[in-house]
Amino acid sequence: MKKKFQLVICGLADVEEYFFSGQLKKVCCLLMFVKHGMNSQFALLGSVKHCMLASSAVFRRQQFLIRTLGGYTDQTHLKRMQQTKAMSGTAFEADSENILRAITPNLDPSKHKGQAGKIAVIGGCREYTGAPYFAAISALKIGADLSHVFCTKDAASVIKSYSPELIVHPILEESYSVRDEDKPSISGKVLAEIDKWMERFDCLVVGPGLGRDPFLLDCVREIMKHARQSNVPIVIDGDGLFLVTDSLDLVSGYPLAVLTPNVNEYKRLVEKVLNCKVDDHDAYEQLLSLAKGIGSVTILRKGKSDLISDGETVKSVSIYGSPRRCGGQGDILSGRQVTL
Numbered sequence: 613m614k615k616k617f618q619l620v621i622c623g624l625a626d627v628e629e630y631f632f633s634g635q636l637k638k639v640c641c642l643l644m645f646v647k648h649g650m651n652s653q654f655a656l657l658g659s660v661k662h663c664m665l666a667s668s669a670v671f672r673r674q675q676f677l678i679r680t681l682g683g684y685t686d687q688t689h690l691k692r693m694q695q696t697k698a699m700s701g702t703a704f705e706a707d708s709e710n711i712l713r714a715i716t717p718n719l720d721p722s723k724h725k726g727q728a729g730k731i732a733v734i735g736g737c738r739e740y741t742g743a744p745y746f747a748a749i750s751a752l753k754i755g756a757d758l759s760h761v762f763c764t765k766d767a768a769s770v771i772k773s774y775s776p777e778l779i780v781h782p783i784l785e786e787s788y789s790v791r792d793e794d795k796p797s798i799s800g801k802v803l804a805e806i807d808k809w810m811e812r813f814d815c816l817v818v819g820p821g822l823g824r825d826p827f828l829l830d831c832v833r834e835i836m837k838h839a840r841q842s843n844v845p846i847v848i849d850g851d852g853l854f855l856v857t858d859s860l861d862l863v864s865g866y867p868l869a870v871l872t873p874n875v876n877e878y879k880r881l882v883e884k885v886l887n888c889k890v891d892d893h894d895a896y897e898q899l900l901s902l903a904k905g906i907g908s909v910t911i912l913r914k915g916k917s918d919l920i921s922d923g924e925t926v927k928s929v930s931i932y933g934s935p936r937r938c939g940g941q942g943d944i945l946s947g948r949q950v951t952l
């Protein structure tokens with residue numbers, strides 16, 4: 613049964629490794645969570661259907677998201693979701709394996725390329741080429757059809773050489789390669805280039821290996837604003853969290869934003885938003901306050917147990933993974949989230 617199930621997910625040989633690493637389950641819990649947090653948004657969808665139809669790309673994206681996350685319009689899915697909820701164990705621990713079974717879309721021979729997901733990673737600079745690669749390739753391995761990377765020119769050929777499966781756009785620039793007087797026109801070009809693609813993406817990951825160059829982060833700030841205007845869901849990780857901690861308005865009130873802080877990134881967020889230290893004795897309440905404080909976003913706090921909150925409830929996922937804590941594991945997690 614397990615084998616069959618894995619094949620249904622994506623038909624890739626290495627999915628077993630992913631499944632048992634525990635990370636896939638964590639991603640699925642997050643998705644259930646985003647879905648529940650978005651109930652009110654979906655209810656609103658009915659009343660604004662005319663507006664949505666006026667913008668068919670947005671409507672298509674919302675429908676895709678609803679389907680992917682369990683599909684309120686589909687009775688079979690709804691029933692599976694209810695069963696999953698009833699089977700959940702303790703108050704906080706998520707029943708991740710059943711959630712995973714409930715939300716995994718079936719492979720369908722009638723689908724064409726792209727319908728299983730077109731995602732983009734915004735990240736990759738002179739120092740970091742591994743992180744965007746890990747995120748983008750794990751999106752493909754978990755089942756996405758197309759995986760793009762938008763990175764700096766320096767990083768592009770390195771990332772391309774890791775894998776021919778990735779579509780790599782060398783469009784971002786760092787301060788050292790741009791004269792001050794050229795910055796406005798270059799940032800305009802970057803935005804125009806990414807806007808050509810934006811409507812096609814089902815989800816973005818912003819941050820893996822992005823670096824912290826101020827000019828580059830200014831461009832990414834604008835990219836995030838455009839993504840938000842187009843209702844593209846955004847997973848924010850790594851240096852994307854550095855940017856967002858500095859400019860909370862980028863995600864505040866945006867229910868399609870998922871923040872995935874590690875210990876350090878979480879500490880920075882707590883200090884900025886709640887103006888206090890991280891309190892591990894009251895971790896659930898603090899995470900709840902943080903998600904509420906930012907407003908409408910979902911936060912996945914990575915750690916020994918991952919804690920996930922949308923500001924209304926908290927769930928934990930304590931499935932045992934690898935005891936090794938090497939760099940790149942968070943990037944792989946973000947690539948899976950963006951797909952599911």
Ligand SMILES: NC(=O)C1=CN([C@@H]2O[C@H](COP(=O)(O)OP(=O)(O)OC[C@H]3O[C@@H](n4cnc5c(N)ncnc54)[C@H](OP(=O)(O)O)[C@@H]3O)[C@@H](O)[C@H]2O)[C@@H](O)CC1
Nearest residue numbers: 740741742743819820821822823850851875876877939940
């Ligand atoms: N192969 C690649 O291309 C990879 C690229 N990556 C990319 O690098 C970028 C920066 O990401 P990041 O994770 O290094 O930044 P951040 O979290 O600020 O840590 C900075 C410092 O904080 C500390 N620290 C960290 N964790 C801690 C902990 N648990 N508990 C306590 N302290 C902790 C630690 O400092 P130290 O231990 O030396 O004091 C650490 O050096 C980002 O773009 C990311 O995507 C990575 O994805 C890896 C693979």
Ligand SMILES: Nc1ncnc2c1ncn2[C@@H]1O[C@H](COP(=O)(O)OP(=O)(O)OP(=O)(O)O)[C@@H](O)[C@H]1O
Nearest residue numbers: 635874875914915916918938939940941942943945
């Ligand atoms: N102490 C821990 N015990 C078990 N699992 C952990 C622990 N800390 C983190 N993890 C898991 O490891 C994965 C990556 O988390 P980590 O905190 O290393 O992210 P990160 O620092 O953003 O990674 P990256 O190096 O890719 O930037 C997550 O799935 C998380 O649940």
